[in-house]
């Protein structure tokens with residue numbers, strides 16, 4: 343990709359976009375991108391801004407080549423009580439990350455631990471570098487995962503492997519994560535962002551209404567019984583018949599040409 347066209351100003355993340363792809367880079371390298379209150383807030387605000395930006399179709403969240411994120415900021419958490427206002431505020435910002443409607447790709451290199459692993463799992467697709475290590479070491483601190491680790495990890499890798507990670511606190515290598523389906527694929531470090539961007543561009547070229555409905559429907563499967571999920575899928579499926587892009591997609595196929603999608 344060439345020059346970034348837009349860059350938003352945040353203290354703890356770098357938020358950039360070029361055309362339909364936005365990249366948000368966690369930017370506390372000295373603390374291994376530990377997820378402080380301020381970082382989570384910046385990340386959440388940047389993602390929300392891109393979610394509302396019609397030019398952006400897909401987001402990439404990364405920590406750069408060295409580390410994705412070493413978890414919640416332990417220094418910050420050390421003195422906190424359960425009802426501290428900042429903890430509640432933090433959760434509010436963190437929860438908004440789960441509500442992003444556009445596809446989000448995590449590009450993970452190095453440690454993705456605790457809240458870092460949970461952040462990656464909140465994304466829709468995870469591309470990992472060969473150095474990635476994903477884990478939930480919270481037990482070593484006398485806590486348990488607090489942003490979805492016990493739930494999303496279990497759904498991703500199954501009960502027994504999840505138990506081992508959460509109870510023993512040991513991280514998974516990139517190769518193992520790929521084998522267990524916790525990451526989509528593993529690439530050499532220097533190709534990580536390129537691979538994530540290539541995936542992002544592929545998705546960005548698809549009709550936007552169908553992409554949005556597809557993400558919503560897949561996420562629905564985690565929260566519903568099969569019958570309800572199938573009903574939801576069926577409704578979204580027929581809803582898309584009202585879109586111009588659906589008509590164009592089918593017409594173009596029959597006319598043996600490339601479709602020209604308008605996002606309507």
Ligand code: HXC
Nearest residue numbers: 372373374376412413414415416417455456457479488489
């Ligand atoms: C605050 C952190 C940090 C963290 C690293 N640092 N992880 N600061 N919070 N989670 C800081 C270190 O204090 C150190 O700062 C600097 O980053 C470099 O870290 P080192 O430990 O010196 O690096 P290294 O020896 O390479 O070890 C890397 C590591 C280790 C294995 C990732 O840092 C580590 O175990 N970190 C904690 C991982 C963890 O427990 N994560 C889960 C957090 S709980 P100084 O100033 O000394 O140079 C969580 C709960 C989520 O995530 C729930 C959300 C609601």
